[in-house]
Amino acid sequence: VVLVGNLIGEDHVNYVLMYNMLTGIRIGVSRCQAKVKRALTDEDFTARHKFSFDIVGNELTPSAKYDFKFKDYAPWVFRELREDYFHLDPADYLxxxxxKYILSELGSPGKSGSFFYFSRDYRFIIKTIHHSEHKFLLSILKDYHQHIKNNPHTLLSRFYGLHRVKLPRGNKIHFVIMNNLFPPHRDVHETFDLKGSTVGREYPEAKAATNPRAVLKDLNWINRGKMLELGPEKRALLTEQLRRDAELLRKIHVMDYSLLIGIHKMERGNRDNVRRNTLKVFSPDIPNGMTRRAAAANAKGGTSPEAIAMRRAMRESDPKRLGHGKGTIRLPEEDTGDRRDFLFYQDEGGLRATDEANDPLDKIYYLGVIDILTPYSGLKKLEHFWKGLSADRHKISPVEPGEYADRFFSFMKAIMRGGGGGERFKAE
Ligand code: ATP
Ligand code: CA
Ligand code: CA
Structure with missing residues (x-):
């Protein structure tokens, strides 16, 4: 799969921000990674590591193109999550x-105003988050960590890092790094974002007909008569994992999350190339020749000639090299196998549909629970109150977390073939 996109230059509104985020990650993450792994302590959950970058540079931080501050939150906790539970290779991650490139594909897809950036290999997503979401993630980090530890096959968003960039004028941008549920090597032909609520949960079908990238919602799913085609075996496993995940979400009092489902139809393959020409490509000014070995050496803060050379190259890289033009990204044609450890991501990075005899069908689902950082706060309570006056209180989206989790879970059970069907919801 070759993706072509426009190269984002320094005049792009978010260029500086992207540059700072990536530089911060590079330095912050490799600093933590360079140390000998140790068991977590309570303090690790509240730890923050600060870095100050400026144009001149100093002993601790190399010079950067812009002045900014970077904060790495609970770096040891996220390191353990990445390495022990999410099975990420540290050098690969970095x-x-x-x-060279970061893809920026989704501008601001949600109402929330968050920005989404893809890593160049399409595996990771950087999502900017609101300060309240940031504080919330920190406050539940212990529960989250525990849940991930006990649930290696969780469907919840995998958070790999929590960071903050502070610009000289004082603007603070918080962001998380998480897994991209969708695979680099397969087109996703249909996308659904399901909450188990029907009020206002419809993407206009007329628009969907001309937009293969539309994110469809609950009512589209129901009206199209869709089912998650999973045989008894996968159905049972998925139901149990969803039950446990929803249980955690209930416990930490969140709501508004969704089950994101991408469907790849194997008979259609990749020929539509849905993603082509939709990208913006950002080059964060890091030397082209960074090899896996160099990254590994750098990650370890190594003193090998290679690592030193690379650090120097990073310092000296010339911003003027950047410009406008075409950026080309070659994504792998094959499943790279990095998700094989995970039950629901082991068939081509996803979950292959099966029939009642558990035999494979020609469809792959890419699914997971996303947007899990909205606590049932005062704001939501207010929204609940006002909306509750006009619509059926149980069908609207902002209900209290226990009710949200119940409704979410029963909808998901119902949409699995054999689970009773979405019909039940249509009738309500
Ligand atoms: P809102 O709060 O208005 O729903 P948001 O900015 O919090 O929006 P999300 O709900 O997290 O955004 O995501 C918006 C869309 O981005 C999703 O519907 C999905 O299409 C895509 N998306 C989000 N997270 C992922 C992910 N981990 N993998 C693939 N796609 C994702
Ligand atoms: Ca959402
Ligand atoms: Ca959100």
């Missing part, structure tokens, strides 16, 4: 996030 390389994916900081090598």
């Amino acid at each position: 390389l994916s996030l900081t090598s």
Whole structure:
């Protein structure tokens, strides 16, 4: 799969921000990674590591193109999550996030105003988050960590890092790094974002007909008569994992999350190339020649000639090299196998549909629970109150977390073939 996109230059509104985020990650993450791994302590959950970057540079931080501050939150906790539970290779992680290109595909897809950036290999997503979401993630980090530890096959968003960039004028941008549910090597032909609520949950079908990238919602799913085609075996496993995940979400009092489902139809393959020409490509000014070995050496803060040379190259890289033009990204044609450890991501990075005899069908689902950082706060309570006056209180989206989790879970059970069907919801 070759993706072509426009190269984002320094005049792009978010260029500086992207540059700072990636530089911060590169330095912050490799600093933590350079130390000998140790068991977590309570303090690790509240730890923050600060870095100050400026144009001149100093002993601790190399010079950067812009002045900014970077904060790495609970770095040891996220390191353990990445390495022990999400099975990420440290060098790979760093390389994916900081090598030549970062794709920026989703501008601001949600109402929330968050920005989404893809790593160049399409494996990771950087999502800017609101300060309240940031504080919330920190406040539940222990529960989240525990849940991930006990649920290696969780469907919840995998958070790999929590960071903040502070610009000289004082603007603070918080962001997380998480897994991209969708695979680099397969087109996703249909996308659904399901909450188990029907009020206002419809993407206009007329628009959907001409937009293969539309994110469809609950009512589209129901009206199209869709089912998650999973045989008894996968159905049972998925139901149980969803039950446990929804249980955690209930416990930490969140709501508004969704089950994101991408469907790849194997008979259509990749010929539509849905993603072509939709990208913006950002080059964060990191030397082209960064090899996996160099990244590994750098990650370890190594003193090998290679690592030293690379650090120097990073310092000296010339911003003027950047410009406008075409950026080309070659994504892997094959499943790279990095998700094989995970039950629901092991068939071509996803979950292959099966029939009642558990035999494979020609469809792959890419699914997970996303947007899990909205606590049932005062704001939501207010929204609940006002909306509750006009619509059926149980069908609207902002209900209290226990009710949200119940409704979410029963909808998901119902949409699995054999689970009773979405019909039940249509009738309500
Ligand atoms: P809102 O709060 O208005 O729903 P948001 O900015 O919090 O929006 P999300 O709900 O997290 O955004 O995501 C918006 C869309 O971005 C999703 O519907 C999905 O299409 C895409 N998306 C989000 N997270 C992922 C992910 N981990 N993998 C693939 N796509 C994702
Ligand atoms: Ca959402
Ligand atoms: Ca949100």
